[in-house]
Amino acid sequence: MTGDSIRDYADRQRERYGRARRSEKRRLLDEFVAVTGYHRKSAIRLLGGRSRGHTSGRRPGRPRQYGGPVAEAARVLWEAAGQIDAKRLQPFVPELLDRLLASEEIRVTPETDALLRRLSPATLHRLLAPARAGLPRRGRGLTRAATHLKQQIPIRTFADWDDAAPGYLEIDLVGHSGDSSEGFFLYTLTTVDVATSWVELEPVWGKGQLRVGAAIHQVRTRLPVPLRGLDSDGGSEFINHHLFAYCQRERIVFTRSRAAKKNDQAHVEQKNGAIVRHLVGYDRSTSRAAYAQLGALYRLVRLHTNYFQPVRKLVSKTRHGATERRTYDRAQTPYQRLVASGALDPAQAARLGPQYESLRPLQLRRQVDAALDRLWPLAARGPEPRPTDLPIALDAG
Numbered sequence: 001m002t003g004d005s006i007r008d009y010a011d012r013q014r015e016r017y018g019r020a021r022r023s024e025k026r027r028l029l030d031e032f033v034a035v036t037g038y039h040r041k042s043a044i045r046l047l048g049g050r051s052r053g054h055t056s057g058r059r060p061g062r063p064r065q066y067g068g069p070v071a072e073a074a075r076v077l078w079e080a081a082g083q084i085d086a087k088r089l090q091p092f093v094p095e096l097l098d099r100l101l102a103s104e105e106i107r108v109t110p111e112t113d114a115l116l117r118r119l120s121p122a123t124l125h126r127l128l129a130p131a132r133a134g135l136p137r138r139g140r141g142l143t144r145a146a147t148h149l150k151q152q153i154p155i156r157t158f159a160d161w162d163d164a165a166p167g168y169l170e171i172d173l174v175g176h177s178g179d180s181s182e183g184f185f186l187y188t189l190t191t192v193d194v195a196t197s198w199v200e201l202e203p204v205w206g207k208g209q210l211r212v213g214a215a216i217h218q219v220r221t222r223l224p225v226p227l228r229g230l231d232s233d234g235g236s237e238f239i240n241h242h243l244f245a246y247c248q249r250e251r252i253v254f255t256r257s258r259a260a261k262k263n264d265q266a267h268v269e270q271k272n273g274a275i276v277r278h279l280v281g282y283d284r285s286t287s288r289a290a291y292a293q294l295g296a297l298y299r300l301v302r303l304h305t306n307y308f309q310p311v312r313k314l315v316s317k318t319r320h321g322a323t324e325r326r327t328y329d330r331a332q333t334p335y336q337r338l339v340a341s342g343a344l345d346p347a348q349a350a351r352l353g354p355q356y357e358s359l360r361p362l363q364l365r366r367q368v369d370a371a372l373d374r375l376w377p378l379a380a381r382g383p384e385p386r387p388t389d390l391p392i393a394l395d396a397g
Contacts, residue, residue: 018048029047073083073112075127075131076105076362081309082309086124087121090119092333097116099361101113106362141386165195166252166338167193169219169231170194170231170232172189172233174209178380180284185206186294187206187207187212188204188280189202193334194340197311198306200223201298202298205291222302224338227252229252232265233256233265234254234258265267275301281376285378292379300367300368305334308359308364311331311333313328
């Protein structure tokens with residue numbers, strides 16, 4: 001028998017079963033099991049309960065609470081926050097929703113507004129499932145170890161950041177080499193403040209020590225707090241006399257990670273993938289136009305990432321046998337963490353506050369997408385320029 005015929009047969013037998021005496025019910029159950037092949041307990045539930053047919057047009061089970069309007073509004077919030085995961089987005093939903101409503105970038109009914117504000121991380125994750133993109137693939141490492149100066153630069157491991165104050169940065173380079181690491185190509189200097197997760201990105205014309213040092217100095221001029229420390233990997237683009245002397249002269253603490261221990265720089269490694277690779281991808285960039293466009297893109301990404309992308313920080317780890325349980329704090333944006341830290345001087349606080357209030361999250365995200373659309377056609381296809389074709393913008397020393 002087909003499913004429809006079984007339902008029709010059950011509907012006809014249900015009324016007889018309800019009126020029958022105990023002995024008659026036993027006979028009807030025997031007949032129903034023989035005809036349909038159902039288990040006896042399933043037959044009892046089917047004949048003794050309400051009709052389970054779909055003739056009413058309603059789906060079985062509890063009525064859907066978070067419908068299409070809530071899912072669509074959640075998608076807009078997700079886009080405005082840079083497509084971050086639900087656990088990071090959910091604590092920021094009320095504030096982000098207020099910003100979007102105030103700037104008239106979203107319109108929702110009062111019912112949808114109330115439902116959005118009480119979404120759990122799991123429900124938000126489920127609602128965003130159709131829109132979620134896959135994780136970006138990983139690129140090749142381009143770091144070459146430096147053999148000099150290492151004895152003079154202390155090691156800092158992942159366990160040494162527990163008491164970091166704002167102003168201590170992890171730094172790393174991301175190469176835009178495409179499918180080949182041969183020849184000349186552009187890099188991105190990624191820096192992240194360990195205490196607040198404030199991110200600064202800067203394009204670098206090649207991997208020369210002077211240009212990397214100049215990029216670090218450019219980042220320093222934009223930081224909302226004084227630069228107190230730098231932590232790099234062991235590559236020669238960082239471990240060199242030029243940057244070492246600069247840090248000594250400016251009284252900046254300079255440390256390095258252990259060789260082949262990427263977890264020592266977990267903060268910046270995560271940003272390399274979640275921001276640079278997620279946005280820019282893996283195309284090869286070699287031209288002046290691509291260099292300029294990367295700079296324009298990163299000026300927008302800086303605002304969107306630091307003001308509208310919450311991050312969670314690991315509070316503790318406990319192990320029970322083979323199971324490790326991690327506890328995170330409440331997700332906050334880098335700007336929120338920076339304000340809460342009390343590290344901002346009055347002048348910086350007076351500058352950052354109005355800047356934050358003036359930004360429109362969805363408009364900013366659309367500007368980021370437009371900048372990316374202008375960047376991708378600039379992927380290298382012709383002859384590569386020489387590294388000396390572009391002057392150093394600002395020497396760090």
